[in-house]
Amino acid sequence: MAKHPRAELTFLMVKPDGVRRGLTGEIMRRVEQVGLKVIGLKMIRPTHKQVDDHYPKDKGWIRRLGEKTLATYEKYGFDAAKELGTTNPAKIGLMVRKWLLDFMTSGPVVAVAIKGIHAVAMIRKLAGNTMPSDAPLGTIRGDFSVDSAAAANREKRAVYNLVHASETENEARHEIAHWFGKEAVHDYHRTDDSVFE
Numbered sequence: 001m002a003k004h005p006r007a008e009l010t011f012l013m014v015k016p017d018g019v020r021r022g023l024t025g026e027i028m029r030r031v032e033q034v035g036l037k038v039i040g041l042k043m044i045r046p047t048h049k050q051v052d053d054h055y056p057k058d059k060g061w062i063r064r065l066g067e068k069t070l071a072t073y074e075k076y077g078f079d080a081a082k083e084l085g086t087t088n089p090a091k092i093g094l095m096v097r098k099w100l101l102d103f104m105t106s107g108p109v110v111a112v113a114i115k116g117i118h119a120v121a122m123i124r125k126l127a128g129n130t131m132p133s134d135a136p137l138g139t140i141r142g143d144f145s146v147d148s149a150a151a152a153n154r155e156k157r158a159v160y161n162l163v164h165a166s167e168t169e170n171e172a173r174h175e176i177a178h179w180f181g182k183e184a185v186h187d188y189h190r191t192d193d194s195v196f197e
Contacts, residue, residue: 006116041112051101063089131147
């Protein structure tokens with residue numbers, strides 16, 4: 001954990017849909033505009049292994065993914081057994097995880113290391129709800145996407161939600177190390193840092 005809130009790190013990724021739509025600059029503008037610092041930035045075309053290692057593989061996470069998918073089918077009155085061939089949450093979770101890996105390797109992504117006061121919470125607030133159809137206006141997802149799990153599930157694909165944002169500082173440190181490796185991130189003094197000193 002950071003020694004000072006100003007030293008907190010987080011990780012943001014502009015997903016292939018955000019890159020394809022030309023939203024990378026707008027997303028970076030929003031990050032910097034609130035006073036957070038971009039200390040690492042790179043565009044890459046991720047390999048299957050890189051994405052596979054990014055997302056959890058544990059059985060509990062995969063089962064929860066399947067349970068969320070089943071709940072969406074039930075909420076909207078769709079027949080999961082008919083469309084997916086099963087109602088087993090573990091099997092459905094593996095399907096959804098595969099859709100996610102296929103999507104994340106379909107084009108370039110932009111990996112971003114960010115530092116600043118409560119960076120994890122701030123980036124998650126800027127990103128908005130994971131489901132764009134539920135994200136409030138003023139957030140990245142709320143302003144630029146209307147996708148939903150219902151639409152994605154019926155089309156057997158990942159939700160197009162523009163960005164990934166770390167949930168915790170520990171997760172952020174892991175993701176920064178995973179995507180930036182031994183490459184240095186570059187801290188610096190912003191001219192507006194003095195406002196907070």
